[in-house]
Amino acid sequence: MNVLKKNIILIVLLAPAMLIQAQDITVRSDEKLNNENVDNYNTYYWASQIDQTLDPGYYFLNDLVLKATIRDAVKGELEGRGYKSQVSNPDLIVNFRVFDQPVTIKGYEGYGTSYWGDMEFRTADDTTSYDLEAGTLIISLVDRAAGEIVWQGFASGLINDNAFIKDEGKIREAVNLIFDQYAHRATEYSKR
Secondary structure, three states, X not given: OOHHHHXXXXXXXXXXXXXXXXXXXXXXXXXXXXXXXXXXXXXXXXXXXXXXXXXXXXXXXXXXXXXXXXXXXXXXXXXXXXXXXXXXOOOEEEEEEEEOOXXXXXXXXXXXXXOOOOOOOEOOOOOOOEEEOOXXXXXXXXXXXXXXXXXXXXXXXXXXXXXXXOOHHHHHHHHHHHHOOOOOOOHHHHHO
16 A cells, blocks of 8 residues: 555544544633632532432433543542542532533522432522533532532533543543633642
8 A cells, every 4th residue: 555545544534533632612610709718628529429320310421431530630620729538528519510412500400400419509699590502511619518609610512423522631621621710729738
């Protein structure tokens, strides 16, 4: 086989991977502005939904490998900011979900019935409504003691041809872009 044919075959095989890499990720976040505790957080742990095997519902993606990839990426971002994992009485409860269909969320509507597991949290009275497109990852942080969502970030654009992009590098990029919107560090980390 001549060199030209080999190059053409290589380009045809790599074209889908290059299109996936070119996918645009859009990020936004929402923070409770009157949160006086934000600079006192040092520890986190996961909402029970994260450790469950599958989530009931039809608006979000149920994929255990994807869930583990996202959890590892979120853990890396939090620990990079000085937060420590702590099972009992953490400062922050962390949760995430991937929507594979368009959905509108406001307060607790749209997250799915098992998003917070057996925990109850409230949102601020002036909760914003979000129209999320298919292929959106949402990450939520809750002040455990106050029982309120204090920050959440969204990344959309993680879908290609009606399939969620599960590439580990792309997931880590999306989580990193989300946390670029989170301007806080653990108290102990900030003192160094």
